Amino acid sequence: MNLDEARKTYFLEADELLGEMEHGLLDLEQQEDPREQINSLFRGAHTIKGNSGVFGFEHVGRFTHRVESVLDALRNGHLQVTSALVGELLRARDHMAELVALAAEGRDPDADTLARGEAITAQLEGLAGHSPSAVATAAHVEVDTGSERRWHIEWNIGPDMLGHGLDPLSLLRYLRSNGRIEAPQLIGSFPALSEFNPEKCYQSIRFDYVTSLSAEAVREAFEFFLDESELVISPDEAVAGSAVAEGEAMTEAALKSAMMEIATEGVVERSGVERGTIEAPKDKPRARLSPATAIRVDAAKLDQLINLVGELVIAGATSHLLATQLGNEQLIEANSAMTRLVEDIRDSALNLRMVQIAETFARFQRVVRDTSQELGKEIDLSISGGETELDKTVVEKIGDPLMHLVRNAMDHGIESPDKRQAAGKPRKGTVSLNAFHDSGSIVIQVADDGGGIDPDTLLAKARDAGVVGPTQTPSHQEILRLAFEPGLSTANKVTNLSGRGVGLDVVKRNIEALRGTVDVESEKGNGTRVSIRLPLTLAIIDGFRVGVANSSYVIPLDTVIECIEIEERNEAKRGQAHYINLRGEVLPFLRLRELFQEAESSRERRENIVVVSYAGQKAGLVVDELLGEYQTVIKPLGRLFRGVHGLSGATILGSGDVAVILDVPQLIQTATQAAANSQRHVVAM
Amino acid sequence: MSLNCTKTSQGRFALSGELDIYNANEAKAAMRDIVSDRDAEVDLSQITEIDFVGIQVLLAAKHEAESNNGALHLSEPSPVVKDALELLGVEPAVATPQEAGES
Numbered sequence: 001m002n003l004d005e006a007r008k009t010y011f012l013e014a015d016e017l018l019g020e021m022e023h024g025l026l027d028l029e030q031q032e033d034p035r036e037q038i039n040s041l042f043r044g045a046h047t048i049k050g051n052s053g054v055f056g057f058e059h060v061g062r063f064t065h066r067v068e069s070v071l072d073a074l075r076n077g078h079l080q081v082t083s084a085l086v087g088e089l090l091r092a093r094d095h096m097a098e099l100v101a102l103a104a105e106g107r108d109p110d111a112d113t114l115a116r117g118e119a120i121t122a123q124l125e126g127l128a129g130h131s132p133s134a135v136a137t138a139a140h141v142e143v144d145t146g147s148e149r150r151w152h153i154e155w156n157i158g159p160d161m162l163g164h165g166l167d168p169l170s171l172l173r174y175l176r177s178n179g180r181i182e183a184p185q186l187i188g189s190f191p192a193l194s195e196f197n198p199e200k201c202y203q204s205i206r207f208d209y210v211t212s213l214s215a216e217a218v219r220e221a222f223e224f225f226l227d228e229s230e231l232v233i234s235p236d237e238a239v240a241g242s243a244v245a246e247g248e249a250m251t252e253a254a255l256k257s258a259m260m261e262i263a264t265e266g267v268v269e270r271s272g273v274e275r276g277t278i279e280a281p282k283d284k285p286r287a288r289l290s291p292a293t294a295i296r297v298d299a300a301k302l303d304q305l306i307n308l309v310g311e312l313v314i315a316g317a318t319s320h321l322l323a324t325q326l327g328n329e330q331l332i333e334a335n336s337a338m339t340r341l342v343e344d345i346r347d348s349a350l351n352l353r354m355v356q357i358a359e360t361f362a363r364f365q366r367v368v369r370d371t372s373q374e375l376g377k378e379i380d381l382s383i384s385g386g387e388t389e390l391d392k393t394v395v396e397k398i399g400d401p402l403m404h405l406v407r408n409a410m411d412h413g414i415e416s417p418d419k420r421q422a423a424g425k426p427r428k429g430t431v432s433l434n435a436f437h438d439s440g441s442i443v444i445q446v447a448d449d450g451g452g453i454d455p456d457t458l459l460a461k462a463r464d465a466g467v468v469g470p471t472q473t474p475s476h477q478e479i480l481r482l483a484f485e486p487g488l489s490t491a492n493k494v495t496n497l498s499g500r501g502v503g504l505d506v507v508k509r510n511i512e513a514l515r516g517t518v519d520v521e522s523e524k525g526n527g528t529r530v531s532i533r534l535p536l537t538l539a540i541i542d543g544f545r546v547g548v549a550n551s552s553y554v555i556p557l558d559t560v561i562e563c564i565e566i567e568e569r570n571e572a573k574r575g576q577a578h579y580i581n582l583r584g585e586v587l588p589f590l591r592l593r594e595l596f597q598e599a600e601s602s603r604e605r606r607e608n609i610v611v612v613s614y615a616g617q618k619a620g621l622v623v624d625e626l627l628g629e630y631q632t633v634i635k636p637l638g639r640l641f642r643g644v645h646g647l648s649g650a651t652i653l654g655s656g657d658v659a660v661i662l663d664v665p666q667l668i669q670t671a672t673q674a675a676a677n678s679q680r681h682v683v684a685m
Numbered sequence: 686m687s688l689n690c691t692k693t694s695q696g697r698f699a700l701s702g703e704l705d706i707y708n709a710n711e712a713k714a715a716m717r718d719i720v721s722d723r724d725a726e727v728d729l730s731q732i733t734e735i736d737f738v739g740i741q742v743l744l745a746a747k748h749e750a751e752s753n754n755g756a757l758h759l760s761e762p763s764p765v766v767k768d769a770l771e772l773l774g775v776e777p778a779v780a781t782p783q784e785a786g787e788s
Contacts, residue, residue: 162737169735169737190749191745193720196713207774
């Protein structure tokens with residue numbers, strides 16, 4: 001039974017509206033002219049109220065109604081925007097979200113929740129300076145056009161509507177709560193009971209509706225039912241005529257634009273009409289929702305598409321390989337054309353999943369506002385790079401780590417206003433979120449202009465905890481990275497970092513699970529900046545394929561800088577050295593053959609170094625063969641390989657062989673460490 | 686969350702519970718049983734929930750009974766049933782017990 005489709009839409013829409021309301025409220029105080037913002041807040045509340053009425057979610061509707069009333073007073077200029085009011089409205093919004101969530105679970109709010117709602121509205125109405133009833137009446141007048149009107153409504157219910165969970169009765173009840181339903185009539189006939197499908201609708205409803213609601217409001221009430229119904233709403237001739245005469249031509253125009261039909265066409269006869277006749281006026285214009293500019297797609301469907309595209313990429317590679325082996329020019333050409341198309345499809349498919357990070361960032365407005373009040377600090381949030389796009393799956397997983405970092409920055413980064421003033425800084429601290437694209441990754445930065453990390457304290461703590469040996473002297477950068485070490489997040493409570501169980505090591509782990517890295521820069525007294533670097537997508541990468549002995553390895557192409565041939569007499573060839581001199585620069589390197597214990601190649605051949613870089617660090621990987629660029633679909637490694645260092649995934653080659661994808665950041669680290677050790681330098685990491 | 690149909694005496698049935706889309710098929714089955722008695726009466730006083738689906742099932746059963754030259758009396762509607770019938774303008778179709786006795 002496809003019962004919940006329409007409800008799902010309701011909840012999705014409610015979530016969206018509530019989200020918009022939250023942003024709108026947070027923005028409200030910053031606006032010079034908040035009128036437009038208030039209008040859209042009002043519209044949001046109004047729509048939620050209306051839809052809740054239609055679906056019979058009374059608690060949501062009733063509470064929202066009172067919130068709407070306050071918004072209305074704001075809109076009419078009876079109220080001014082104040083910080084207290086915005087705070088209370090935010091709380092009200094949260095309560096609405098809670099009620100909607102309860103409705104989604106099919107539960108009624110318990111007494112406790114209701115009492116809280118009551119307290120919020122009381123507070124709100126107190127701030128608004130209205131007694132509840134006065135506010136309520138004011139709101140009613142707003143929706144009303146003032147005078148009562150009579151509408152003829154003919155509603156041919158779509159046969160499948162009941163099966164989709166829409167109950168015409170709940171709509172009628174909603175209409176009745178705003179007016180009078182007169183002379184209702186069911187029209188239609190039933191088949192024999194044996195043929196009767198109880199979930200199918202066999203009836204049409206016709207009634208007169210006397211209400212002071214505007215034409216728009218009446219139409220809106222039917223909004224959810226429109227897709228599946230034929231609806232004719234026509235004004236009662238006599239009354240409508242006088243309304244126009246009274247100068248309500250605008251309402252009339254709005255009515256027409258809403259594609260409602262005028263009663264004079266009244267084709268359908270009143271009595272004994274068979275269902276066939278009722279269905280006849282199909283070609284008449286239907287009342288429509290605003291044209292859709294976006295389509296909601298089930299994420300699972302999208303994933304499936306991406307998966308298929310992934311398979312297509314692999315299949316394309318196979319066919320390309322075969323074509324090359326056959327050496328048939330035409331076949332190769334045809335294959336190249338296909339490869340291009342496959343690449344385009346891949347890009348478009350991945351693009352479908354790309355979303356802007358702005359929405360994720362915007363959530364923090366609220367967090368910063370609430371937390372700064374909690375902490376008694378004055379903190380602004382500045383957001384930049386919100387238009388940067390990244391894969392939806394990454395967005396979903398980045399929320400928690402970001403939350404950790406932002407809270408951390410506010411709690412331990414930004415100082416109290418007095419302390420800031422004493423240090424000659426503005427009383428108001430700033431936490432900034434920034435995002436940008438950088439060589440195939442997205443970089444997200446969380447920065448604050450607070451006290452920064454004191455490297456000496458941190459180092460002392462690290463020594464105490466045994467993370468750093470007493471004789472080791474790590475560099476500034478290495479000390480800062482200690483903040484992300486598991487042993488220290490709780491230990492350095494006395495420093496201005498971490499505490500409250502906000503484990504930065506957890507952040508680091510989460511980011512690494514997304515094939516990302518975390519880096520921190522900080523200057524004592526001037527603030528801290530944490531940079532998260534993440535791959536744009538988790539599904540497909542452009543790789544560079546290399547061969548060692550008989551195996552293939554894939555290096556993510558964006559990390560490859562150049563390839564160099566190792567000269568025969570270069571000391572790196574035989575010696576135990578772990579670094580070479582690359583144009584005057586020290587380049588640590590790793591031999592993949594040793595690392596992965598591949599067989600010694602029997603043929604004497606020249607080795608190559610692939611120079612890779614990640615987040616500013618470079619290293620070389622020594623391989624036997626360079627096999628060229630290769631587009632690959634990442635297949636996760638099985639549990640067995642979870643613990644193996646230096647691997648991030650696997651892929652299937654055109655030939656059907658498996659190649660592992662190298663985890664470049666990790667390899668660079670290993671190489672740097674090995675090189676440093678051989679230079680008898682002490683490295684803390 | 687269920688619908689029960691009990692036969693109280695010859696030609697007299699009582700429905701109780703929820704007569705809505707969640708029990709659509711049960712409702713249909715119950716009504717088929719009921720209209721197999723040519724002249725049946727259904728007590729609706731124990732219906733706690735009804736929606737458009739429920740109303741349709743009742744009306745379809747009534748239609749079935751009448752097209753077989755029988756009758757189906759819907760009696761003692763509970764407040765929710767009464768309200769729904771009124772809202773759809775089908776109240777007169779429900780026979781009060783007295784009328785049921787007369788016909």
